[in-house]
Amino acid sequence: MESCEKTPVSGREIIDMAGRKVILPETINSVFAGSFYGYTMLASLAPEMIAATPMPARECDKRYLHPHLHDLPVIEKITEVDALAKVKPDVIVVWADKEQPFHKKSEAVCDSLGIPFVYAIVGNLGDVEDFPAAYEFLGKLLGCEARAARLAEYCRKTLAEVTTVVDRIPERLRPGVYYAECENGLATEFDDSLHAHLLRLMGDVNVHRGHIAEHKGLEPVTLEQIKAYNPDVIVAWSRAFVKNVLLDPAWAEIRAIRDRRVYAIPNAPFNWFDRPPCFMRIIGLKWLAHLLYPNDYAVDLVKETQQFYALYLDKEISAEEAGRIIAQEI
Incomplete structure (x- = not known):
């Protein structure tokens, strides 16, 4: 650097x-x-x-x-x-x-x-x-x-290319997303929360609607609420939660679980989505757009990750390591 x-x-x-x-x-x-x-x-x-x-x-x-x-x-x-x-x-x-x-x-x-x-x-x-x-x-x-x-x-280029993709998707075809926080997944963010900002950029796809009252967020929810939302996709803090929830019969009827569209958010060296909301959100935009709209945003996410780490962190990483970061194995 x-x-x-x-x-x-x-x-x-x-x-x-x-x-x-x-x-x-x-x-x-x-x-x-x-x-x-x-x-x-x-x-x-x-x-x-x-x-x-x-x-x-x-x-x-x-x-x-x-x-x-x-x-x-x-x-x-x-x-x-x-x-x-x-x-x-x-x-x-x-x-x-x-x-x-x-x-x-x-x-x-x-x-x-x-x-x-x-x-x-x-x-x-x-x-x-x-x-x-x-x-x-x-x-x-x-x-x-x-x-x-x-x-x-x-950053500007990433915003422009992602916005172009999202704007082409009709609202009815945008997937509903639940942001699962904490180890049990029973905390989340309202759609206007600074912590869920990327979901607004993805076409306002947050299923939990309401107004954030405190900066910290972490709004408690029940499993019954999540079942009623029936999200198409779940993104989560915890890799352990993702692994466990796919095997938990209490969550089994939720569409995201049935379709196995549950993803742990990459977090090395900082979270790609939130906590802290930081420059890693830039590669997080690419990651999330690719998850939600894979046919419309068919980028090579491993290559994109390598390029991002080289530019922002002055760190050359292998394709294998980039894949492990994306899978939250690091």
């Missing part, structure tokens, strides 16, 4: 995504994003510049992550003042939603530490449509414009 430029720029001014003028230090060597959203995007753009992580890397994921990310100090949020003072990044990225673009507590912490901060704004914190602009802004911030442009362009 090419390094971001670290050429001193005296008093460089930048306009952040909230429209604020920010004066940056002469040299940016390190950056902190106090959220999973910002951290994961930076991990694909400029991993060597990240000062701390909101989550320790899983051992099984380290082979896909830049070595600099393997053992970073863990700071879960910007308001951990003492921990943040120790790492003292050159700039802090505050990840924000379009509906609530300003975080006064985060601003107060940054000001108290004398660390400049910028806002990166993405709809619902994880809407893929806003990723290209976020990449381009962060590329400008960190001196990675060329790399950011490539990542943004791949």
Whole structure:
């Protein structure tokens, strides 16, 4: 992965995504994003510049992550003042939603530490449509414009090709999808949830309709509700759930079970669908479109996965390894 430029720029001014003028230090060597959203995007753009992580890397994921990310100090949020003072990044990225673009507590912490901060704004914190602009802004911030442009362009191209396919499918022919969360599959997301965003992009195919009341989601459901929905497809957090549910007589009458259209979501090094909603959603779009519309989106998903990992993670993987990632065997 090419390094971001670290050429001193005296008093460089930048306009952040909230429209604020920010004066940056002469040299940016390190950056902190106090959220999973910002951290994961930076991990694909400029991993060597990240000062701390909101989550320790899983051992099984380290082979896909830049070595600099393997053992970073863990700071879960910007308001951990003492921990943040120790790492003292050159700039802090505050990840924000379009509906609530300003975080006064985060601003107060940054000001108290004398660390400049910028806002990166993405709809619902994880809407893929806003990723290209976020990449381009962060590329400008960190001196990675060329790399950011490539990542943004791949994202735009993926959105365009998937949208073209979905728009051709009549609504009556779009499969209903149930998103099974937790080990027993009895939690899910409403159709307007940020956690189920990819299902909206697939033609608004989420069978669980309603309004998300809390950011965390994880709406409890009963098996009887799922039977009434009778989804065509189930996508799930857990590979163990997928294996077990196909053998469970209590679920047997559900169409997705009968047709064996139950899939574990790939999750190396981050989930392709949700938790955290991150740049892996870009390859997740291809994966989901291929599952739901195999005749209309007949891509070579193994090859697509290899290309994605090479571009976003600077990691060359074999076809066999890509297949294992897709099958959630890693």
